[in-house]
Amino acid sequence: MRYKIPVALAAGGRVIYNLNRKGKMAMTHGKITEALAGFCKDTCPVCTRAREKGSGVLYQITRVEEHVCPMCRSYKKVYGVPAHEKIKKE
Numbered sequence: 001m002r003y004k005i006p007v008a009l010a011a012g013g014r015v016i017y018n019l020n021r022k023g024k025m026a027m028t029h030g031k032i033t034e035a036l037a038g039f040c041k042d043t044c045p046v047c048t049r050a051r052e053k054g055s056g057v058l059y060q061i062t063r064v065e066e067h068v069c070p071m072c073r074s075y076k077k078v079y080g081v082p083a084h085e086k087i088k089k090e
Contacts, residue, residue, distance in 0.1 A: 029078055036074035040083055044071060047083050054086040 029037075040047050050062040062084040066072035072083040 033074045036071045037078035040071040040075040050084050051086055059084055
């Protein structure tokens with residue numbers, strides 16, 4: 001059985017809300033936002049070191065930079081945590 005997924009576009013079509021199979025809202029992001037968040041997560045030399053260490057100069061720079069840097073802002077949108085927070089191992 002295929003489900004029809006209703007889609008609602010927000011400001012400028014940047015954020016798309018879908019209803020998942022349980023009928024709850026699930027937020028998906030555009031390709032550019034996800035690409036920028038991926039760069040921040042995997043490639044950015046400042047952010048990756050700040051997350052690894054969790055303290056120091058790069059950590060402080062990242063805390064200030066996340067308000068200016070589009071990649072840090074995308075990281076927060078996609079993953080729901082600030083770019084400077086240490087990665088929790090599960």
